[in-house]
Amino acid sequence: MTHDDPLSATFNALADPTRRAILERLCAGEATVGELAEPFDLSLPTISKHLKVLQKAGLVEQSRQAQWRPCRLRPEPLREVASWMGQYREFLGESFDRLEEYLAQLQTRAQTVNRRKKDHDQDGPEQ
Incomplete structure (x- = not known):
């Protein structure tokens, strides 16, 4: 599934309850993939796939700290959704x-x- 506009990519990412739960967790601060996977009965590769969708939408970014790759929430796409809904x-x-x-x-x-x-x-x- 490809999206021509960022708003569609954001809504696609938000359509899944697991991805929404990941975003909710990231509101509390950075987390590793393992930490994000803890509350779910899902494999690390499955969580990684969810993270890729969130990254593609610009909602999550990963940095590199030694062997760790912590994830953090990027609020800009959510602001765009809020702005669009404002109308x-x-x-x-x-x-x-x-x-x-x-x-x-x-x-x-x-x-x-x-x-x-x-x-x-x-x-x-x-x-």
Whole structure:
């Protein structure tokens, strides 16, 4: 799978829960491939494949320190995703506002129905 734009590569990398978990771990600081593999029931080569996808998207970089190759998070692609999503904030906000208004209307109707039912029950049967 190839991507012509960085945003697509970032979304592709974020589509996998293992890769998202790796990024979450890297938020706490640098880690080796072995350290990243610890919480998973996956082989080191499989973790390395996930890291390659994250590297291709620019989300992770590896440096060399003697025999170690620690990985670190690169936040720039995530900023690009946040910026792209920013154009939808107003729409989402309006949608949530409309949903909140609708739920408030439903709640008001339910309270009215319950009050009428309670009043009817208190009046007792008609004679």
